[in-house]
Amino acid sequence: MTAPLHEPTAEAAPSAAEEAAAAAAGEKVVQGRSLGRIAWERLKRDKLALTGGIVVLVLIVIALLAPVITHLLGQDPDTFNEKLIDPLFGTPTGSLGGISGDHLLGVEPVNGRDILARILYGARVSLLVGFLSAVVAVVLGTVLGILAGFFGGWVDSLISRVMDGLLAFPQLLFTIALVSVMPNDMLGLSGSNVRVFVMILVIGFFGWPYIGRVVRGQTLSMREREYVEAARSLGAGRFYILFKELLPNLVAPIIVYTTMMIPTNILTEAALSFLGVGVKPPTSSWGQMLSSAIDYYESDPMYMVVPGVAIFITVLAFNLFGDGVRDALDPKASR
Amino acid sequence: MTTQRTSGRRKQAFAAAAAVAALLTTAACGGGGSDDNNGSKTGAAGFDAANNKVAQASLVKKGGTLRFGGAQDADSWDTTRGYYGFMWDFARYYSRQLVTGKAEPGKAGAELTPDLATGLAKVTDDGKTYTYTLRDGITWEDGKAITSKDVKYGIERVWAQDVLSGGPTYLKDFLDPKGEYKGPYKDTSKDKLGLKAITTPDDKTIVFHLPKANSDFQEVLGLVSASPVRQDMDTKSKYSLKPFSSGPYKFESYSPGKSLTLVRNTNWKQSSDPVRKAYPDKITVQFFSDANQLDQRLLNGDLDLDINQTGMSPQGRTTALKEHKANLDNPISGYIRYAAFPQSVKPFDNVECRKAVILGADHVSLQTARGGPVAGGDIGTNMLPPSVPGAEGQKYDPYNIAGADKNGNVEKAKAALKACGKPNGFSTTIAVRNNKPVEVATAQSLQASLKKVGITAQIDQFDGSQTTGIIGSPENVKKKGYGIIIMGWGPDFPTVQGFGLPLWDSKYIAPSGNNNFALINDKTIDGLFDQYVTTLDDAGKTKLSTEINHKVMEGAYYLPFTFEKFINWRGDNLANVYTTDNYSGTYDFVNLGLKNPKK
Numbered sequence: 001m002t003a004p005l006h007e008p009t010a011e012a013a014p015s016a017a018e019e020a021a022a023a024a025a026g027e028k029v030v031q032g033r034s035l036g037r038i039a040w041e042r043l044k045r046d047k048l049a050l051t052g053g054i055v056v057l058v059l060i061v062i063a064l065l066a067p068v069i070t071h072l073l074g075q076d077p078d079t080f081n082e083k084l085i086d087p088l089f090g091t092p093t094g095s096l097g098g099i100s101g102d103h104l105l106g107v108e109p110v111n112g113r114d115i116l117a118r119i120l121y122g123a124r125v126s127l128l129v130g131f132l133s134a135v136v137a138v139v140l141g142t143v144l145g146i147l148a149g150f151f152g153g154w155v156d157s158l159i160s161r162v163m164d165g166l167l168a169f170p171q172l173l174f175t176i177a178l179v180s181v182m183p184n185d186m187l188g189l190s191g192s193n194v195r196v197f198v199m200i201l202v203i204g205f206f207g208w209p210y211i212g213r214v215v216r217g218q219t220l221s222m223r224e225r226e227y228v229e230a231a232r233s234l235g236a237g238r239f240y241i242l243f244k245e246l247l248p249n250l251v252a253p254i255i256v257y258t259t260m261m262i263p264t265n266i267l268t269e270a271a272l273s274f275l276g277v278g279v280k281p282p283t284s285s286w287g288q289m290l291s292s293a294i295d296y297y298e299s300d301p302m303y304m305v306v307p308g309v310a311i312f313i314t315v316l317a318f319n320l321f322g323d324g325v326r327d328a329l330d331p332k333a334s335r
Numbered sequence: 336m337t338t339q340r341t342s343g344r345r346k347q348a349f350a351a352a353a354a355v356a357a358l359l360t361t362a363a364c365g366g367g368g369s370d371d372n373n374g375s376k377t378g379a380a381g382f383d384a385a386n387n388k389v390a391q392a393s394l395v396k397k398g399g400t401l402r403f404g405g406a407q408d409a410d411s412w413d414t415t416r417g418y419y420g421f422m423w424d425f426a427r428y429y430s431r432q433l434v435t436g437k438a439e440p441g442k443a444g445a446e447l448t449p450d451l452a453t454g455l456a457k458v459t460d461d462g463k464t465y466t467y468t469l470r471d472g473i474t475w476e477d478g479k480a481i482t483s484k485d486v487k488y489g490i491e492r493v494w495a496q497d498v499l500s501g502g503p504t505y506l507k508d509f510l511d512p513k514g515e516y517k518g519p520y521k522d523t524s525k526d527k528l529g530l531k532a533i534t535t536p537d538d539k540t541i542v543f544h545l546p547k548a549n550s551d552f553q554e555v556l557g558l559v560s561a562s563p564v565r566q567d568m569d570t571k572s573k574y575s576l577k578p579f580s581s582g583p584y585k586f587e588s589y590s591p592g593k594s595l596t597l598v599r600n601t602n603w604k605q606s607s608d609p610v611r612k613a614y615p616d617k618i619t620v621q622f623f624s625d626a627n628q629l630d631q632r633l634l635n636g637d638l639d640l641d642i643n644q645t646g647m648s649p650q651g652r653t654t655a656l657k658e659h660k661a662n663l664d665n666p667i668s669g670y671i672r673y674a675a676f677p678q679s680v681k682p683f684d685n686v687e688c689r690k691a692v693i694l695g696a697d698h699v700s701l702q703t704a705r706g707g708p709v710a711g712g713d714i715g716t717n718m719l720p721p722s723v724p725g726a727e728g729q730k731y732d733p734y735n736i737a738g739a740d741k742n743g744n745v746e747k748a749k750a751a752l753k754a755c756g757k758p759n760g761f762s763t764t765i766a767v768r769n770n771k772p773v774e775v776a777t778a779q780s781l782q783a784s785l786k787k788v789g790i791t792a793q794i795d796q797f798d799g800s801q802t803t804g805i806i807g808s809p810e811n812v813k814k815k816g817y818g819i820i821i822m823g824w825g826p827d828f829p830t831v832q833g834f835g836l837p838l839w840d841s842k843y844i845a846p847s848g849n850n851n852f853a854l855i856n857d858k859t860i861d862g863l864f865d866q867y868v869t870t871l872d873d874a875g876k877t878k879l880s881t882e883i884n885h886k887v888m889e890g891a892y893y894l895p896f897t898f899e900k901f902i903n904w905r906g907d908n909l910a911n912v913y914t915t916d917n918y919s920g921t922y923d924f925v926n927l928g929l930k931n932p933k934k
Binding site for chain 1: 794
């Protein structure tokens with residue numbers, strides 16, 4: 001026995017101690033830190049979630065390094081290679097959509113742009129929109145949800161009705177209408193950046209009620225707890241209680257909902273691009289690639305398979321990771 | 336001429352995938368066509384066998400049902416209101432005109448020949464008076480004779496634009512440019528024939544009095560909008576549901592957007608009609624919401640041909656080219672696909688900047704985006720379609736578009752930019768319809784090649800159904816900064832006037848529904864058009880057409896992409912098939928027949 005601090009003991013000891021401490025004292029610093037540690041230990045044991053997390057990390061790195069990777073491969077997402085296109089049919093020459101040593105995933109029909117480069121650049125749009133719109137939704141949802149739950153009364157009624165209204169709103173149709181009337185240049189942005197900005201705002205704005213409801217419910221159940229009462233009796237202000245007492249306890253559900261929201265947002269972005277209201281050409285996006293692949297589903301199926309698989313892998317990875325995080329953060333969840 | 340088929344059918348495409356896969360198997364089992372040009376086992380005449388020549392005329396047998404399919408119904412079957420090219424072609428089944436295009440392939444098809452009239456017009460008074468005599472034995476579907484008053488009434492309907500909108504208005508513009516006549520529905524005279532520009536001395540004679548000569552007037556009388564309509568049978572806006580026939584077939588049933596059936600008009604006499612052969616007994620049209628579905632039915636042999644005549648969609652086209660080449664024709668459509676440079680948007684007010692775009696563009700890439708040399712067409716080098724008299728095709732190529740600089744010439748383009756005062760390039764916006772994937776592809780190609788010369792272009796996709804208000808409004812074009820507009824245009828009738836007048840004459844710049852996108856306001860071009868309409872001899876007209884085209888190209892207002900071609904399906908059972916320039920390279924419907932009427 002040369003390893004005194006073996007894994008089982010290391011894991012069991014703090015969690016047991018921690019649970020006892022939480023029940024007895026309810027001291028906020030210890031509680032916050034310990035919760036994270038329990039979760040991490042649980043997550044480490046969940047192989048599926050861990051794989052998902054690694055894939056997500058890899059995707060983020062790929063998206064960040066897209067220009068470097070494509071440069072190293074000697075490709076560019078916007079360069080036309082018509083020499084690789086059969087002029088009669090408009091499809092790539094060679095098998096499997098023109099896969100070759102130069103073009104690892106083949107080339108697009110008609111213009112011969114490198115698909116791998118476009119997929120890599122497309123990841124940037126997908127992840128950017130997915131993450132930032134989730135941030136918008138989380139910030140709005142948390143602030144408004146916590147206010148509704150804590151203050152109750154007319155504040156709660158107002159915010160809750162707004163959430164009900166937004167949940168009933170036809171988000172996709174609204175976005176299509178909104179994007180088509182947006183100017184080409186706005187707030188110093190132009191072209192695709194305007195579209196990305198609008199997509200982030202709209203997807204985020206329509207996403208916050210989902211988080212808002214959860215946060216409101218949690219706040220309602222927590223605001224009468226003893227430690228809140230204790231803080232109140234010691235003379236703590238409303239905002240101190242809100243942000244120092246309640247918010248740390250809401251971190252777990254918020255993280256869970258965020259990880260679940262990102263893949264949904266990525267799919268929404270793909271759907272919008274598919275419908276032609278996403279990024280503008282020549283900026284590449286997975287949804288847009290799928291939509292232009294439809295005209296070639298028979299003669300060049302690879303063109304449709306590649307972006308489809310990219311979306312599938314990304315969403316699956318996020319979902320697996322999200323599930324794992326939820327299980328890890330919620331001790332009562334049964335496996 | 337308005338374009339027909341829309342291309343926004345993405346969702347259906349998914350649904351069709353399975354069906355296409357099934358179809359592929361069937362096609363493979365059927366033995367398919369062969370690649371040689373001398374016909375196939377299935378009896379198809381061979382690739383391009385009906386392009387500008389007659390295919391299998393000797394195999395035609397009288398009788399049977401000719402089966403059309405379409406992805407889009409006509410805008411209207413009312414002869415006054417239809418503007419789609421295929422509608423004009425099809426309307427010859429149930430309507431006759433004073434004069435019409437010859438029943439001959441190619442260029443000859445666009446020449447006029449007498450139809451209801453005994454001969455071409457007697458032109459007097461320096462081209463201001465046209466007189467026709469009607470032939471004997473011409474009848475309506477109820478057996479009554481067609482009179483000159485019926486012809487006049489039919490033409491008068493063009494004036495009733497408030498009730499019968501949509502069709503071409505050349506007759507009105509030529510005969511009554513000031514709009515003094517209010518149309519037959521507001522006519523106060525008893526017989527409703529108050530239009531002074533047309534007189535009918537007797538039932539067999541009709542005389543047209545033009546306020547100003549127009550050398551294309553007879554061409555306009557050859558359009559279906561000059562068909563006779565009988566007053567007691569005029570159901571006004573409902574006329575399109577059941578036009579009263581003067582031709583060899585009459586409407587049996589019509590359900591808009593679904594199906595149309597024509598049967599023989601037993602009162603029509605072959606002896607009275609030198610143009611129409613009327614081989615089949617019955618003509619059916621079936622409409623589909625999805626072009627891919629239509630293409631499958633054609634490939635399966637369930638239908639004989641596509642009524643829309645805009646070419647097959649990419650999926651069906653690929654299958655057809657690979658397996659049924661003998662069933663295909665590859666005619667020139669008469670359309671030119673192009674980019675126009677509105678001069679109101681800086682820096683396109685400077686001719687050198689316009690030239691820079693033309694010189695910098697990669698024309699082969701643009702052609703590939705349009706579908707390549709077969710499905711897209713030859714690289715366009717000037718702005719006059721090859722089917723129009725006076726056109727020179729690729730021989731006139733002032734910017735070396737199809738020659739040495741076909742992949743774009745960066746140095747020349749940069750030199751032009753310098754001359755324009757923008758040595759470092761500039762940025763602009765390309766406006767393109769969002770419902771035409773091929774046009775979006777051309778916009779991307781242009782964007783990519785312009786980037787190489789330092790011109791940064793942003794692509795703005797607008798709602799394709801809102802063309803008149805978006806790019807048709809010069810004010811909006813200026814506001815949005817659309818420096819490059821991607822469009823296409825085909826001739827209403829095959830002359831320089833029928834093609835170019837709305838595009839190039841300064842009088843046609845309109846606040847809405849404008850087609851002179853480049854806002855060309857050139858006294859020389861206007862003057863040449865004025866000269867053209869008063870020139871009566873064909874040689875003079877041809878020379879002026881060429882000259883107008885040259886002036887337009889010298890102004891660098893347009894970047895032509897292609898002289899459009901399309902891939903058209905010809906069913907195995909069709910006989911006596913030929914394309915005609917009269918209807919932009921489509922098949923002449925009225926003389927199609929079947930080889931085996933029982934099939």
